[in-house]
Amino acid sequence: MVTSVLSALLREDVVGLRTRSTALERPDGTWLRLATGDHDALLMPVSAARPGFQSTLEARLPLLRRESDGAELADTDSIMTALAGLADPVDRDGFDAYATECRQALAVLRLHTATGDEVTAQLTDAYGPDPARWTGLAAGLAFDTPAARTDHPVYPTGRSRSGLTEGELRAYAPEFHQRFPLRWLAVPRDRLTVQGRTDQLPWPTPSSLGLPPGLDDTHRAVPVHPLTAGVPLRQALCDTGLDAHLAEMPHLEALPTLSMRTVALTAHPGIHLKLPLATATLGRLNRRTIKPGTLIDGAAAGRLLETVIGCTPRFRDTVLLADESTFVHAGHELLAVLVRRYPAGLDETTVVPMAALLSPSPGGGLVIDRLADRFYTGDPVALLDAVLTLLLDWQTTLFGHGIALESHQQNISLLLDRNSGRTRLRLLFKDNDGPRVNAARMRASLGEDAPPEEEFDDARIFTDSDEPVLDLFTTITVHLCAGAYAFGLARHGRAPLDALLTLVRERLAEACERLGTGPGQPGAVLRAHVLDSTDLPVKAMVTAGTLLSKDRSGASDINKHYSTGPNYLLRGA
Incomplete structure (x- = not known):
């Protein structure tokens, strides 16, 4: 993990590790020398990889060394202390926070190792030895468990969840796949914002939870995650002044999904509830609460995507959307719930999140190997090819309408089944609340069907140029949903890296051709900025998520703060 942390800090050029250092050639390879300003320096051995995944340099053993006395800094505490000494004093709390995050991630990693065979x-x-036959929405939740035990392709401490104990992880985290009952809060009806179809939900009345019967007329029961039901909830109620009542009696059993704050109802596997948590993942600023505005944006984005599907017949049977039009909130980020309904008819379908593909499979190999055995004659590259063909066609079509989704590996599921003796692949999308939209391009392509900007809450969604849309398309679709699998399958020895990167490039080039590559056409814009550019945007996740405050990083959105890296898709890279 330490090497991954150092490589991420190098990629993001933290305290000038990349741009302020001098390269030294030594018998064992290249070292970077970063002067510390006190007649001393930090020395970091690096290896060059061309093409490299978002970076041309990676940290290697023996990690970091102080030049003056040769002391090796081989753990994250000593490394972050040394780097914090080079940072602006106002930023040092962020470096301390990341050192804590590293310790938490290491503890979780050890816990995962100790419990791997048991889980x-x-x-x-529960589901059988072959993941390819874990069919239906209920069994599909089993894929979230190995996915949660697999490292994030970019963020080095992705397994950390701030503030949670080992007992809380075992009880509520997806990597342990444990069922638990939900808590419920009776909230005054006149203080709730309710949108969508709530009448058919299996929700209790306050009196059925043991609360006074008179509350049935004035209050409504809202689900609360057990991890939120203590101090965080009391603080939220104090902040809002709500006359709310927490029921002691739990109701409805749930299983955690990969995002942890989203839970699936075990008696109703087609219904997931996204519930706020007072924790953070992928950075201390990346809190798992739910801002009410994101609920509005998710519903509006869903309508926009349905419009695109409606005018593009080839996607009507191949791209499915979870229904995220129903939600309830009381104007506070800890007092909200999104009701996510999944499409019907998936009982005989293997529903697997993309994040699970490179996870270890029961019985050996990877999950993608077992899926390939059943659906693609044992060829994982053929499975990846099919996924890329459909995914890039869809995402580039969206770009042609001026739209890019933050649909990373966790938010896309593969739907695999056999239809008339042939494999059928479809894609299922969820959590679409953070898109970027070039308003002019959208209006030009959709005309009267283009939604008004007023339907969305977050003003950052709409832009007046392609650049923010291209940044999101590149960092999410290209890096996380295409490039990561090329490098991952090569690392696992499934195919040569060159062949896999050629596959990604060819499928993206074909998608660009469908959009048109004449001057100013969307395909030409994508080709110029993704396929033929020397550098590509990369997410500076550690910097924006933990090391720096928003004021210091300048990030209006910590999930869309970028640095640059080499274009591994460029011919001759």
């Missing part, structure tokens, strides 16, 4: 046996007993 694999649990999944095998």
